[in-house]
Structures are given as structure tokens and as C-alpha cells.
Amino acid sequence: MATKSLATWALALQFSNLTASVIEIAVNSVSNWAGCAIAGYEQPASVHAMDAMLPFVVPQGNSTILGTDLSVDAQTAAFINGIASHADDYDDTHRDNPIHPSGPVMSALLAVAEWKGSVNGEEFLAAFVAGVEAECKIGVAVFPEHYNVGWHSLLTFSLDITSTVGTVGAAVAVGKILGLDVAQLQQAISIASAQVIGMHESFGTETKPFHVGRAAQAGLMSAVLAKAGLTGSLEGLEAERGWSHVVSTRENLTAEIDTLGSVWEISLNTFKPFPCDRIMHAAIDGWIQIHDQAVQKQLDVTKITNVTARCHPRVLFLTDDPEPTTGLAGKFSVYHAAAVSLLFGQATPTQFTDEAVQNSTVVALREKVKVTSDDAVEEHESFVAVEFEDGTKLEVHVEHALGSYENPLTTEQLKEKFLDQVGRVIGEDRATKSYQSFSNIVNYTDVADLVKEYKD
Amino acid sequence: MATKSLATWALALQFSNLTASVIEIAVNSVSNWAGCAIAGYEQPASVHAMDAMLPFVVPQGNSTILGTDLSVDAQTAAFINGIASHADDYDDTHRDNPIHPSGPVMSALLAVAEWKGSVNGEEFLAAFVAGVEAECKIGVAVFPEHYNVGWHSLLTFSLDITSTVGTVGAAVAVGKILGLDVAQLQQAISIASAQVIGMHESFGTETKPFHVGRAAQAGLMSAVLAKAGLTGSLEGLEAERGWSHVVSTRENLTAEIDTLGSVWEISLNTFKPFPCDRIMHAAIDGWIQIHDQAVQKQLDVTKITNVTARCHPRVLFLTDDPEPTTGLAGKFSVYHAAAVSLLFGQATPTQFTDEAVQNSTVVALREKVKVTSDDAVEEHESFVAVEFEDGTKLEVHVEHALGSYENPLTTEQLKEKFLDQVGRVIGEDRATKSYQSFSNIVNYTDVADLVKEYKD
Structure with a gap:
């Protein structure tokens, strides 16, 4: 029932269900992601991926490659922005788990919001939080709190959990915005979970941020495919030959899913003060x-x-x-x-x-x-x-590193980080404008306008 | 050294290295794949995937969606043709391993050959064989000959090996055609291997053929990304936290890779007489x-x-x-x-x-x-x-089922299968023409012409 419960909860989630502190950290997550994605376009991984994608890009798309004036189709934008957002290793991290939550979800969701249009800030944030909760719940469910010897720890160390769970997070967020019904979202989750992207061996190479871009794109396409009628399992997460049994021996998906809406994983998100592991x-x-x-x-x-x-x-x-x-x-x-x-x-x-x-x-x-x-x-x-x-x-x-859950960056420090990081790349004025836009996301009647504004 | 050895061997392989029997079964594999892909376009999985892809398709591409008059960009063609080729469960199977070898490799390779142009039949077949050898060697290396209890067999049963190895096969074939050097192909293999696509839980749904399409596309993009300069591990297959240790406990990659060119895996390919498991x-x-x-x-x-x-x-x-x-x-x-x-x-x-x-x-x-x-x-x-x-x-x-290694379909029976399967969909005349084209692939000076011919 884990897949169905997750899909049902995610589709029912409304902005009005979010507490003030959830909204605050969600907005901080959005703008921290945006800073990383805008500045990250200059990183070699992003530039190489964009060069590679050129022959496959729909030139008249309306989804923005952040940090550039290019607009392309949503799947390409999700891919490149996902890479850019992680290329500097400067993004965010879940307190209990090495998941970087915003990368796969935001990269997919913003691209789709620009593509579809008429997604308001509240809808956007609800979808974002749904995606983050989805990926973090299933991540916490399979990731060991202690690193045991044996194949189990080998597996969890060997997979890059940000992207292995990020495909599902992106599928949930996009599926919600695209109006999938529960059965379609169950299938989208299963299609996404059948793509286990990300190995530890890639760390220290440009393939690491590629994982995040590919997870964003794979999750987005899983939702689009399910909406178009491509059938999938209704129990991809919990089935005997499904996701959780491939990536772990732990079997507490149900227990984690049961805490949806009572324990907010996004409240455990932390932001990096330094651009490195x-x-x-x-x-x-x-x-x-x-x-x-x-x-x-x-x-x-x-x-x-x-x-x-x-x-x-x-x-x-x-x-x-x-x-x-x-x-x-x-x-x-x-x-x-x-x-x-x-x-x-x-x-x-x-x-x-x-x-x-x-x-x-x-x-x-x-x-x-x-x-x-x-x-x-x-x-x-x-x-x-x-x-x-x-x-x-x-x-x-x-005792508690700067940027950790116990000693977090304040909103003011996050703003400084954003302005420093983004200002280096697109100049101080546009950096200030883009911070204002992203940190004000909740008030937009159409999130697509947000990106246009700072580009002007 | 497994990744490097594989890349070195694959790039060095020439058509003149192929024995007559290897060429014969390679051509049979190509035309059997083509029959499945052309006829498979009518299957729901292919139609749903094509509907989903429409917003993301470059309309002026030159890679054909087989069974249609549509030409799109190479990554979309690889994706859809890959799905179509497996949608009818009528393709091919390795004797010792449930890998369906041609799907991921041919779907990627034909799309790229049409995109790049000027790939002759001999070059094409050498790249195809290189891709099939790559995926089957690594597949045989990790797949158990006997199904033991425990997590090991659970894993190998849980993953859809056609696509988990198919990404690598597609990357090798495409990398060869695109002229990657050894280090680039090592990285393409690693990027591909970091995408483990395909779970058993999808069987019986349209996500199963999706695995093959996604593997074809992922392998293709891995080669394109490596060529564009995206860096990856040089040892993605054998590294401690790389592919083989995630998908298996068996560690005989080196032994299998050592048999490249002496034991031809494609010689162990068999063709399905019935469209089902x-x-x-x-x-x-x-x-x-x-x-x-x-x-x-x-x-x-x-x-x-x-x-x-x-x-x-x-x-x-x-x-x-x-x-x-x-x-x-x-x-x-x-x-x-x-x-x-x-x-x-x-x-x-x-x-x-x-x-x-x-x-x-x-x-x-x-x-x-x-x-x-x-x-x-x-x-x-x-x-x-x-x-x-x-x-x-x-x-x-x-004792030996029709279509098994010991009781294989003859070339004449494969032709009958092709004409029956394809004739139902595009009519007898075009079916005959397309069989002639694909079965004559070795003589083309530009494989891109082959598809054009039967479409006319």
C-alpha cells in the first residue's frame, strides 16, 4: 500500500495544510536551489551537458535554462538545471540522510510550471513539498542509520541516494501539477522507481551532478508518460521485486509513509555554507x-x-x-x-x-x-x-557545524550566500532581482512570470 | 581494468574481424529487431510513449520512428523504437541469460546512424556487434547460472537485465560510431552504468518495454555526453562502488572481458518464435x-x-x-x-x-x-x-523448444516471421521491401538510406 498511500497523500496535499515553518523552509529551499542552479550553469558539467543536448533540443520551448537566456523544452530544462543546481556541491541536505532534496524536485517542477503556465505560487509550493516529502520518506525508509558491514551497507554507500529517490520526488511533484489521478500517480512513481540513477563511483566527476539532472528529467518523464497512458505497476515501491527490495533490506516503507503530514521531512532540510562535500x-x-x-x-x-x-x-x-x-x-x-x-x-x-x-x-x-x-x-x-x-x-x-540542523544558516545568511554565489555569475543587480523573485514565490499568480522577471 | 579493456576492444573491432557466422547472426538479429520495431509501433506502449514525447520532440530530426513516416531527433527515435522493439515480447534472447540483446543497441545505433549519416553497413554491423558483446559479457559476468536463495538471486531476479546491461551496450555501439577515444568511451560506459534501468515488478505492464527504450536513449546520451566532455569514472564497471558491485556479488568481469573476440556472445543469440515470455x-x-x-x-x-x-x-x-x-x-x-x-x-x-x-x-x-x-x-x-x-x-x-539455441529458427523461418509480423501492420509489399532492406544491411554505403527506401 506504500505507493498508493504516498500517491493519495501527495495529491490531497494543499497549501493550506502547510504550517508556517514548513512554508518558510520550503521558500528558503526554493531560493537556495535557484542560487545554485543560476550560478551552476557556469560549471563545466552544465556546459558540457548543454553542448551535448543541442541536437536534441526543441528551440521554441518555454522552460528556462537558469543563468542563460535560453528557453527550451521542459525535459531539457529539467536536465540541465538539475545538473547546474548540484554542480557546485553547494545545495541542501536532509538532516538524517545524505539526500540533497531540492535538486531533482525543483529542477523538474520549475520546468513544468513554465511549460504549462498558470501555476500559482501556492500550488507550486504544495507540489514542491509533496515531492520533497515523497523522496525523503522513501529515502529515510531505506537508508541505514548505522553503517553495517555487508552488502546492505555496500549498496547504500554505492548508490547516490539523492537521485535514486529524486526520480520519485520529481515524479510526484510533476504528477501533482499535471493533474494525475491516484492510479496514474502510482504508476508514475513505479515508472520513476524502475530507474535507479546514481552510483557513488561517479563522485568527484561531472557524472555526480549529471545524476541529479537525469533524476529530474526521469521523474518528469515518468509523470508525463503515466498521464499519456503508459501503464506501470501500482506497487513499484513495496512490491517483492520492486524498488525498496532492490536498494535495501530495510522494510519500513509503510511506517515512514504513515508519518506523511505529521513529520515534515522538509523541516529537516539544511543548507550548505561551503560548496563541497x-x-x-x-x-x-x-x-x-x-x-x-x-x-x-x-x-x-x-x-x-x-x-x-x-x-x-x-x-x-x-x-x-x-x-x-x-x-x-x-x-x-x-x-x-x-x-x-x-x-x-x-x-x-x-x-x-x-x-x-x-x-x-x-x-x-x-x-x-x-x-x-x-x-x-x-x-x-x-x-x-x-x-x-x-x-x-x-x-x-x-560541536555542531555551521549549516547543520542544530546550527543552521539564517534566512539572512542564505540571502548573502545567494547574492555572493549568483552575483559572481550574472552581476549584483540581476542577482538581487532574482533573489527577490524566488524568495517571493508564494505570491506569484503564475510562477512562469518569476523567471521572466529576473531575466529582463 | 574491465572498463578500459572493454572500451579498447570495442573501438579496435573492425568488420574484417567478424567471422562469417557472426555476420550471419548479426544480420538476422538486425532484421528480427527491425520486424519487432516496425510492427511494435502499433502496441499501446509505443503509442502512449509517443504521445507523451510530442511536446519534447525536435520535429525536423532525421531519425525515423519505425512503422511511421515520422522523423525526429535521435534520442527520441531511440527511445520510441526501443519501446516498440520490445512491446510485443517477440524479439531475441541470449542463450545463457535472459538478455534481449538487440533492443537497446539497435534502437540507439540506427537512430544515430540516421542522424550522423554516412555510416556504411560494415561499420554499422561492427558497432552493433561491439555493443552486443559489451552488454552480454557484463551480463554473463553478473548473472548467476544457478538461482541461489538470498539477496543475490533476489537482486538478479529483481532487475530487468536487458536494460541494466543494455545502457552500456548502447553506449559502446554509439560511442564507436561517434568516434570516441578510449578514455571517452570508458567514461561513456561509466555514465551509462550509473543508470540502472529496469525492475522485474514492471513485467506485464507497458513499463517493461519502456525499460528497453529508456536504456537505448540513456546509452546513446551517455556516449554523446562523454564526447561533449562530461567527465565520468574510468572504472565504472569494476570499481568498488560501481556497477558490478551494486547489481551482483559475482566478480568475474575480468574473466568475461578477457574472452572478447574469442567467444562471440552474439553467436548465442536466439530468436523468439512466439510473442510472449x-x-x-x-x-x-x-x-x-x-x-x-x-x-x-x-x-x-x-x-x-x-x-x-x-x-x-x-x-x-x-x-x-x-x-x-x-x-x-x-x-x-x-x-x-x-x-x-x-x-x-x-x-x-x-x-x-x-x-x-x-x-x-x-x-x-x-x-x-x-x-x-x-x-x-x-x-x-x-x-x-x-x-x-x-x-x-x-x-x-x-527436449529443445523451437527457437532455442539447439533448435533455432532458420533464416527462412525468421523471414516468414518478419513478413507475418510486419505485413499485418504496414502491408505485405512494404513488409517485403523492408525485409530486403534490413537483411541486406551489410551492402549499404549509408545505412540512413535503408530506412528511407522501405518508407518510399
């Missing part, structure tokens, strides 16, 4: 604090002789790359993150370019970094320390 | 023989009181549907297959329509069918028997 954020937070202390104490950060961090084991599992050579690889290197945080006191897109990764001072410092794993340290926690040539030692214990 | 073919073969005996003995087949079959356990695993209500479901019902084979002495597309499945005589007879599983019976073997009202008993032991 979230698992390193606690250590980065600590190293930036050390940088600031060093400045205050007039210590020369180029005179650091050794750097340590004691972290959750997933830090080394995911980011143990001592010699990255590209900005993209730097996003998955805890050694690079240490060096830039200590040297520059910040970790913005500027610190994750090819140039930054190849900078000789950065290279020299990253070679002095030692990271150890400790099961007793939480994911959002770190113990970092440095020693200077003169023997001075500085150390910081970060 | 292959696992029932041995029983159908036997029941048709019983029908023919009954006719000869002037026994009335509507007076049959019970029907039995002793079969390989996968027959009931896959086709234990006693009450199908649609032609599509009938393709996965051993009871329906028994009734039509006994009543009409044949199992052609006519016997798998909604009308045939709902026919009251058919319904009455299928209720008399008992099927038992026997581990000692091979997949291509069956023991079938019937009893008439007057007590007469007829029984048949089929």
Missing part, C-alpha cells in the same frame, strides 16, 4: 575559526607545520583524496579543504577552482594535514588543531 | 504439437478436460498468472499460453490480444491448466499432456 563541513568550520584566531593573534598561517582533525569515519570514507588536481576533486578532498580554510579563512566557490587546487601554497599546506577517524565523533562534529613553526598550538572543538 | 516457449511448442496431433486424430480440442505441464521452476516464477485480462498480461500467463496453443495450434500476435485473452473458450480452457515445477527439467524443455472428455490422453516431451 557536507561531511567535511564540521572540520572546515573549525579550521576557519582557527584562521580567525591566528589573524587575531597575528600568527602567520603559512608557518603552520602540522594540521590535524579527528572526525566521524565517513569523512575519510568520502573525502580521503590527498592530491586533487581539479576544483571538482578539491570538493572531495579534506586535505584541500583544510589548506584553503586555514590560509584564506573561507571556503567559497573561489576556493574550489582548479587554480586554487593547484596553488603551490595550498599544495604545501595540504601535505601537512593528518585526519583520523573516531566513531565517537558525530557527523556534524570535529576536533581540529594546528601547530605553528614557533610551537604555538591552536585547537577548536566544533 | 520465452520461459513458456517449451510448453507452447509441446501444446502446439498436441493440437496438431489432435487435429490429425480428429479430436475436438474444446473437449479437453485437463491440461498439465511439468516445467523448469522459472516458468511459474515468471508466468503464474491464472487470470490475465489484457493481451499484454497474457504474454506472462502460462495458462493463457496453454489455452491458445491447444485451441488454435499457434501462438502469434493474434493470440495475445485483449480479445484473445477475454475469449470465453480460451478462458474456459485455461482454467483446466495445471503447471508443476521440476528442478530436473531444463529451461528449454517441457513435459506437457492433455486429457479429453472421452479419456484419450496425448502427451509430448519437448
Whole structure:
């Protein structure tokens, strides 16, 4: 019944069912996604994908490739915007699960809202929240809280859960906007769930953001196909030979689906302060604090002789790359993150370019970094320390990293992040205008106007 | 090294490396695929998918939707032709593995050959064989020869292997035609392998042929993306967190890849004589023989009181549907297959329509069918028997079903199948013309002309 229950709940959800705090975090999620997608178009993955798509693009479409003046068909826009929104590794993350919730859902939904027209802000947000709840509920249902040995943990580590659940999230959001009935949405969910997109092996390559774009497009097309009459299973999620049994041994789909509308997964969404793998954020937070202390104490950060961090084991599992050579690889290197945080006191897109990764001072410092794993340290926690040539030692214990659920970015900080990120790419004025548009989404009578406005 | 070895071998393969028997079965595979794709356009799955795609289609493309006069962009043509080629469950099957090899590869390759132009028949066949070898080698490497209990067999039963390996096959064939270098093709393979498309739960719905279309399109796009510069892993198949470890515990990729060019997987391709799940073919073969005996003995087949079959356990695993209500479901019902084979002495597309499945005589007879599983019976073997009202008993032991590797359809029988299947849809004259074109593919200087010819 999980697929049917999910479809029924999603179609019944109204804007009036959303609490004030759900609306607030939904709007923050929308604008954080938009900042990533607009700025992300400049990333190589987005440019390469757009080049690849040109022969297949309907030129008279009305869905926007954010960050450009191009309008194309909705499936292409969903694909490219999805890639762009994740290309900088700067988006959002569910508290309990490495899902980046907005990417697949927003990329599909905005493209469809522009294509269909006449979708108002309240309808849009209700569909967005439905999609996020769908993907996160099924994600939480299959993702282990603890990483056991054996094939189960191998599987969950091997699949890129953002996109494996994101296809379903996108299908639910788009299906709701397109007016599918319950049985059609059940089938859309099943068609989407039959496409398991995203492997861990792609991390550190442009295929990682490709996963998100492909999930957005696959979910969108699943809804469109179901609406056109393509039949699918009515029980794709829970059936014995369906999704949950392929991606996990855990069987608590029903329990998670039962909490729809009472536990809001979107309330557990968090936003990245640094454009790199979230698992390193606690250590980065600590190293930036050390940088600031060093400045205050007039210590020369180029005179650091050794750097340590004691972290959750997933830090080394995911980011143990001592010699990255590209900005993209730097996003998955805890050694690079240490060096830039200590040297520059910040970790913005500027610190994750090819140039930054190849900078000789950065290279020299990253070679002095030692990271150890400790099961007793939480994911959002770190113990970092440095020693200077003169023997001075500085150390910081970060209990809850900046950007974590317990220490979240404020709406004001999210606005600053947006303006910095987007301003670099399309200029300050248009960045301000686009922030105003996206953060005001709830008041639009036609969401399609929103994108037009900031393009003008 | 598996990904690199595969890419290196595939790019080096020349038409002159193919043996005469490989060329013969490759050409038979091409024309059998074409018959399925041309006739398959009339199937509901293809029509629904085409309706869904209309808003996303480049109208001035030059890749043909077979069975129609429509030409669209290559990714849409690959998608729709892929669906059509599998919609009738009448295509081909690898001897050792339930892979239907031609669907994903041909659907992608023909669309690209029409798009790019100037691909001659020899180049085309070399690329086709490279794609089939790629998908079948990796399929054989992960698919168990024996169906063990536990998660391993659950996984391999749960995924639709035709499309999970077909994305890679399509990427290899298209990558070869597009002139990728080895590193680009390694990345195309990895991008393709990060998209695991196809779940068993979709069987009996239109999502099953959708898997093949989506695999063709995904593989095609993976090659196009890699050529455009989208980076991916160089080791997507064998990496610890890559494809083979997600879909299986078996680790003999290297051993299988090592046999490329010495053991030709395409030589193990077989062609379906009946448009339904292959696992029932041995029983159908036997029941048709019983029908023919009954006719000869002037026994009335509507007076049959019970029907039995002793079969390989996968027959009931896959086709234990006693009450199908649609032609599509009938393709996965051993009871329906028994009734039509006994009543009409044949199992052609006519016997798998909604009308045939709902026919009251058919319904009455299928209720008399008992099927038992026997581990000692091979997949291509069956023991079938019937009893008439007057007590007469007829029984048949089929050792090697018609269409199996040991009892294959001849080229002449394949031609008859093509003309029957395609003639029903586009008329006898055009069917004859299209058979001549596809079966003569090796002699074309531009494969794009081939499709044009039969359309004229």
C-alpha cells in the first residue's frame, strides 16, 4: 500500500495544510536551489551537458535554462538545471540522510510550471513539498542509520541516494501539477522507481551532478508518460521485486509513509555554507575559526607545520583524496579543504577552482594535514588543531557545524550566500532581482512570470 | 581494468574481424529487431510513449520512428523504437541469460546512424556487434547460472537485465560510431552504468518495454555526453562502488572481458518464435504439437478436460498468472499460453490480444491448466499432456523448444516471421521491401538510406 498511500497523500496535499515553518523552509529551499542552479550553469558539467543536448533540443520551448537566456523544452530544462543546481556541491541536505532534496524536485517542477503556465505560487509550493516529502520518506525508509558491514551497507554507500529517490520526488511533484489521478500517480512513481540513477563511483566527476539532472528529467518523464497512458505497476515501491527490495533490506516503507503530514521531512532540510562535500563541513568550520584566531593573534598561517582533525569515519570514507588536481576533486578532498580554510579563512566557490587546487601554497599546506577517524565523533562534529613553526598550538572543538540542523544558516545568511554565489555569475543587480523573485514565490499568480522577471 | 579493456576492444573491432557466422547472426538479429520495431509501433506502449514525447520532440530530426513516416531527433527515435522493439515480447534472447540483446543497441545505433549519416553497413554491423558483446559479457559476468536463495538471486531476479546491461551496450555501439577515444568511451560506459534501468515488478505492464527504450536513449546520451566532455569514472564497471558491485556479488568481469573476440556472445543469440515470455516457449511448442496431433486424430480440442505441464521452476516464477485480462498480461500467463496453443495450434500476435485473452473458450480452457515445477527439467524443455472428455490422453516431451539455441529458427523461418509480423501492420509489399532492406544491411554505403527506401 506504500505507493498508493504516498500517491493519495501527495495529491490531497494543499497549501493550506502547510504550517508556517514548513512554508518558510520550503521558500528558503526554493531560493537556495535557484542560487545554485543560476550560478551552476557556469560549471563545466552544465556546459558540457548543454553542448551535448543541442541536437536534441526543441528551440521554441518555454522552460528556462537558469543563468542563460535560453528557453527550451521542459525535459531539457529539467536536465540541465538539475545538473547546474548540484554542480557546485553547494545545495541542501536532509538532516538524517545524505539526500540533497531540492535538486531533482525543483529542477523538474520549475520546468513544468513554465511549460504549462498558470501555476500559482501556492500550488507550486504544495507540489514542491509533496515531492520533497515523497523522496525523503522513501529515502529515510531505506537508508541505514548505522553503517553495517555487508552488502546492505555496500549498496547504500554505492548508490547516490539523492537521485535514486529524486526520480520519485520529481515524479510526484510533476504528477501533482499535471493533474494525475491516484492510479496514474502510482504508476508514475513505479515508472520513476524502475530507474535507479546514481552510483557513488561517479563522485568527484561531472557524472555526480549529471545524476541529479537525469533524476529530474526521469521523474518528469515518468509523470508525463503515466498521464499519456503508459501503464506501470501500482506497487513499484513495496512490491517483492520492486524498488525498496532492490536498494535495501530495510522494510519500513509503510511506517515512514504513515508519518506523511505529521513529520515534515522538509523541516529537516539544511543548507550548505561551503560548496563541497557536507561531511567535511564540521572540520572546515573549525579550521576557519582557527584562521580567525591566528589573524587575531597575528600568527602567520603559512608557518603552520602540522594540521590535524579527528572526525566521524565517513569523512575519510568520502573525502580521503590527498592530491586533487581539479576544483571538482578539491570538493572531495579534506586535505584541500583544510589548506584553503586555514590560509584564506573561507571556503567559497573561489576556493574550489582548479587554480586554487593547484596553488603551490595550498599544495604545501595540504601535505601537512593528518585526519583520523573516531566513531565517537558525530557527523556534524570535529576536533581540529594546528601547530605553528614557533610551537604555538591552536585547537577548536566544533560541536555542531555551521549549516547543520542544530546550527543552521539564517534566512539572512542564505540571502548573502545567494547574492555572493549568483552575483559572481550574472552581476549584483540581476542577482538581487532574482533573489527577490524566488524568495517571493508564494505570491506569484503564475510562477512562469518569476523567471521572466529576473531575466529582463 | 574491465572498463578500459572493454572500451579498447570495442573501438579496435573492425568488420574484417567478424567471422562469417557472426555476420550471419548479426544480420538476422538486425532484421528480427527491425520486424519487432516496425510492427511494435502499433502496441499501446509505443503509442502512449509517443504521445507523451510530442511536446519534447525536435520535429525536423532525421531519425525515423519505425512503422511511421515520422522523423525526429535521435534520442527520441531511440527511445520510441526501443519501446516498440520490445512491446510485443517477440524479439531475441541470449542463450545463457535472459538478455534481449538487440533492443537497446539497435534502437540507439540506427537512430544515430540516421542522424550522423554516412555510416556504411560494415561499420554499422561492427558497432552493433561491439555493443552486443559489451552488454552480454557484463551480463554473463553478473548473472548467476544457478538461482541461489538470498539477496543475490533476489537482486538478479529483481532487475530487468536487458536494460541494466543494455545502457552500456548502447553506449559502446554509439560511442564507436561517434568516434570516441578510449578514455571517452570508458567514461561513456561509466555514465551509462550509473543508470540502472529496469525492475522485474514492471513485467506485464507497458513499463517493461519502456525499460528497453529508456536504456537505448540513456546509452546513446551517455556516449554523446562523454564526447561533449562530461567527465565520468574510468572504472565504472569494476570499481568498488560501481556497477558490478551494486547489481551482483559475482566478480568475474575480468574473466568475461578477457574472452572478447574469442567467444562471440552474439553467436548465442536466439530468436523468439512466439510473442510472449520465452520461459513458456517449451510448453507452447509441446501444446502446439498436441493440437496438431489432435487435429490429425480428429479430436475436438474444446473437449479437453485437463491440461498439465511439468516445467523448469522459472516458468511459474515468471508466468503464474491464472487470470490475465489484457493481451499484454497474457504474454506472462502460462495458462493463457496453454489455452491458445491447444485451441488454435499457434501462438502469434493474434493470440495475445485483449480479445484473445477475454475469449470465453480460451478462458474456459485455461482454467483446466495445471503447471508443476521440476528442478530436473531444463529451461528449454517441457513435459506437457492433455486429457479429453472421452479419456484419450496425448502427451509430448519437448527436449529443445523451437527457437532455442539447439533448435533455432532458420533464416527462412525468421523471414516468414518478419513478413507475418510486419505485413499485418504496414502491408505485405512494404513488409517485403523492408525485409530486403534490413537483411541486406551489410551492402549499404549509408545505412540512413535503408530506412528511407522501405518508407518510399
